[in-house]
Amino acid sequence: MGRQPCCDKLGVKKGPWTAEEDKKLVNFILTHGQCCWRAVPKLAGLRRCGKSCRLRWTNYLRPDLKRGLLNDDEEQLVIDLHARLGNRWSKIAARLPGRTDNEIKNHWNTHIKKKLIKMGIDPVTHEPLQKPDNPQEATCQTNDQPNLDPKQLELPKDCGHVSSTTDEFSPPTENFSTDESRSSSESGSDVDPLINLIWSEAFLNDLTWNFPCPDSRELEYSELGFSSSEENSFSWLLDYQNSGDDHQSFGFGGFSEIDINPLGKY
DNA sequence: AATATATGCAACCGCCTGACC
């Protein structure tokens, strides 16, 4: 009855990921796709919790991640979305291609929050800090239209990209590409050398590494209930990695080679 | 140069929701 626990806790490694672990995870996902995170550590030969693997992949190893600080447009977008959505970081992240909820959350807490406070704006309510009478009133207005003055924020006035209603929102991918040169030069140089190593041709092609039972992989997958089509469902990632074009078709529009493919030279 | 403090970020923790048995 029920299911097996996600991980047995005992013998599960915690703390920072090593290059070797990253490599195993990347190799595994590139080969088999992301599915059933619970099974990933075992199949990939990792002594990690599936949850930890998922987090590592989504927040750090995914090839479509942008790196480096958020640019002004992105920051303004985060502020605007936060005013409407509150701390729903995943929803906010969904509007910023290549950014993760964790990254946005961290950036909010370390940069934007302070910036807003410095400007006299309450980062929670998006109201001016010196709210005269009833502080509760301000709290209740969290999800209403905030008194956000772009001029006050000293950010580009028309970094818009935000339609009047949340539903009609369209991601600012085009504008990102105009920032490419800047963000590439900034964030490109920020690309973690470890990431370069992990995504390097030699590194990835070294499939000798391995998976505990390479020969029985098919069997294990079918045991887990994966169809071979599911198994191949992430072949796009491999294609994606190899092709270098066609990024748009994956919804990664506006990403430069440097953003999504550290295999490039820099 | 050594130490203290601040900052930034990766990773963990705990809770919630939906799916499964």
Added chain:
DNA sequence: GGGTCAGGCGGTTGCATATAT
């Protein structure tokens, strides 16, 4: 219908690095 689990999310922590004294 109720219990259990996986996956996802937001909050928090801990450590490495940067900056100040």
